[in-house]
Every structure is written in C-alpha cells, then in structure tokens.
Amino acid sequence: MQLPNIIKTPPFLQKLQWVSNPIHYMENAAQQYPDIFTARIIGFGDTVVFVNHPQAIQEILTNDRKKFTAAGELNRIVEPLLGSYSVLFLDGDRHKHQRKLVAPSFHGERIQAYGQLICNISKKIFSQPPLNKPFLARNLTQEISMQIILQAVLGLYEGEKIQKLKQLLPLLLTLFDSPLTSSLFFFPFLQKDLGAWSPWGKFLRDRQEIEQFLDAEIAECQQRPDPQRIDILSLLVSSRDEAGQPMTGQELRDQLITLILAGYETTASAMAWGLYWIHHKPQIREKLLQELDTLGDSLDPMSISRLPYLTAVCNETLRIYPITMFSFPRVVQEPVELLGHAIDPGTILIPSIYLTHHREDLYPQSKEFQPERFVKRQFSPYEFLPFGGGVRRCIGEALAVFQIKLVLATVLSHYDLTLVDRRPEQPQRRGFNITPGSGVKMVVTGRRMPQESLPKMTTTSVS
Secondary structure (H helix, E strand, O other): OOOOOEEEOOHHHHHHHHHHHHHHHHHHHHHHHEEEEEEEOOOOOOEEEHHHHHHHHHHHHHOOOOEEEEEEEEEHHHHHOOOOOHHHHHHHHHHHHEEEEEEEHHHHHHHHHHHHHHHHHHHHHHOOOOEEEOOEEEHHHHHHHHHHHHHHHOOOOHHHHHHHHHHHHHHHHHHOOOOOOHHHOOOHOOOOOOOOOOOOHHHHHHHHHHHHHHHHHHHHHHOOOOOOOOHHHHHHHHOOOOOOOOHHHHHHHHHHHHHHHHHHHHHHHHHHHHHHHHHOOOHHHHHHHHHHHHHOOOOOHHHHOOOOOHHHHHHHHHHOOOOOOOOOOEEEEOOEEEEOOOEEOOOOOEHHHHHHHOOOOOOOOOOOOOOOOHOOOOOOOOOOOOOOHHHHHOOOOHHHHHHHHHHHHHHHEEEEEEEOOOOOOEEEOOOOOEOOOOOEEEEEEEOOHHHOOOOOOOOOOOO
C-alpha cells in the first residue's frame, strides 16, 4: 500500500505520544510534513493518514459516499462508553435514517425555544459562587451544558430524576480526567474489571447505573406516549423503520447516551475556553460589552446570537482549541490522488481540524486569540470546520453554537469575573476532547445591575 510522508518514530512511541499529548504529536508531525502525513496511532486502525490542507479536505468531504466513505466501525474504540448501537458506529442508510429522526430537535423553532432557558440557567448557575471566592469555570459550564442537553434529549427539567442523572454522568466521565486514565480506552489490555475500586471496574458499574436509569425513562415514555412531547427520547420511541418496526430498547439507550455525552462534554469545554480568552484579553471583554449595550434594554436571545463580534469571538474560540481534534475518519474506496500523492483503496484518512485551524497561511500567528480574523474574512467550510463536515458533520452544531453565544453573553452582562491565575491556560486531553488543563480558575468580583434600570452599565463590587 502506498502511504504519503510516513512518520519515522517507532509505532509504539507514536501511540504513547498520541495518547499523552495529541497536540504536541500532531504539531511535531506537521512540522515535518505540513499538509499530509502517515501516522501509527491508536483509535482508528493502526495506520492512518492525517490531512490538513483545505484543498484535500474539500476533495474528501465533497466526495462522501463515492471516493471516500465514513466507516463507523473505526469508532469502536468508544463502544464501551456509548454502547454497540451508537449512531457513531452506523453507516449508510441506517446512519441517514437516525440523523433524519434526530435532526428536527437541533434546528429551527426548537433551538429558539431553548434561548431564554439557556440564559436563565446561566444566570442561576453563575450566581452561586460567592464574591471573591475562587471557582473553576469549567465546573459551572458543565452544569449549564448538562441541564440544557438533558432537557433537549430526555425532556427532564427539575426533580429527583434530573438530580440523579446529574450525579451519575460526572462519575462516568471521571475516567477522562487525565491522559493517563483516558489511556484505558486506547489500550484494550488495560480494560480489566478488578472490582469496584479498579478504574475499569468502577467505570463499568457507573455505566450500568446510567443504563438502568435510561431504561426506566424509555419504558415510561413507551408506556405513556405523549404527542405533545418533542424531546429526542419521544421522537425516537415513536419512530419506525421501513418495515414498521420500532427501535429496540438497547438501540434507544445507546443513541440517548451518545447524544447526552457528545453534547455535554464538548460544549462545556468550549464555553470554559471562551470565558478564559475573554478575560485573558480584557480589551475583548470590553468590546463585547459595548456590543451587548447596543441591544438596549432587551437582551433577546435571537438578537444576541446575531451579534457580529460575539460570533467572531465564538468562532475564534472554536478555532484555536476546537472541541474535537479531527473530523470523522474516511476510508478510500478507489485509487485517488491527494496533494500529489497516490492513495490506495482501504487507506484511512483523518481530516485534522486542529492542524487546519493552525495553518499559518490561513491564520497568521495561529496561537494568538484574534477574533478579528472572522470579522475581516469569511473562511470556507474546509478552512474552518470545528464540527467536522460532509455527511458526518455534527448534528448538534447549531444548538452548540447558540448555547455558547448565549452563555458567554449572559455571564458577561450580569457578572464581573477575573482570572485567578494570569499564566496561560494549557490544553489537555480529556477523553477525545481538548479542555483547559486547570479548569479556568476565576472569581466573581461584582454583580452587574439590571441594564434596564441604568442609563449605562455599572458594577457593584465587594473588596
């Protein structure tokens, strides 16, 4: 098999580097081969080709299902977490059918209906930290993200049920707290159940509790159908395939846990990064506040979502540390040529979102947080692709971006925050995402008065 620009580092060392510090690994490889290189890593088959040139990414994503096809089987590394029937493992018509069922809940009127809810939840959660007492912003953004996704997916609002799941999900995700614990997914020989106190044993027991919880919710929804419910659980329970058959309980459960975990972890990290960058560069915060002031007394969610500078800040946040490092892997179906390299059928291609977002020819001084990039220029879907692309583009993109904008705007409008540590926040692998390594430690220094009662935005503070 012909493979372009093979990294010469011994395969086992490549795998360790990929698991422990994927950003460092990818950047080192791209220094040798800027556009395309062949790597020996764990997760998508032993040998994969990373691509980060927009022309090649366009070729891949515009020829989905022809020259290149998405292969759900390549994502089996996360099967212990998501279950055997997750949409991530589906291909062809089955995948298309599932997306068609779920899509309405993440677009149009449904998203608009969540607007005020997102704002209210944000205000409530950021009102909890005492003034001048340090807290981790990522903990609060996780809480916001969890409440939104549980309402959209399960139709849960308040009460014992939502409290129960809010306790269970963080337990399940503690396995992703560090690259070391995350390595359990990359090295299957470590997946040994040695009892409840062993890392893998604890993970299996926590997952079983969540499965039992979701099974109960599914059974109740099946027994008490409500045509007025429009959450994803209700839509999936009422769905039927071409033969008129409903989804099995296991299929329903695996789709639900996929949607919950995908929406919870990724969006929470993006919001935490946004708060970090806004307060790391005070001039950006001031410019955002000036833009929010232009809306007057009424901070309507849809008006907020259309603000150009807020949109640029959101885009730059998703550019510099995208919520996922790479797009869905594709498998070459016929002999092709990419960037002058002959690629054989069967080759696994991975469009690298992170490396594309840090190309100096697209984003000069790419390590610098500069929202103005997105004010001065419009980037193509093959130059800026934080949610992937093609037929496997993230289905929750619209809701995620809407949520990030509203949370950032709401927090800025109601609270004065300061970073505790002025040292740069370092990225860290958390499972399959890039998160702020220290969680973004902040303090609330003041609470802002309601804008409608003041001619200009002022602040109350406690020293």
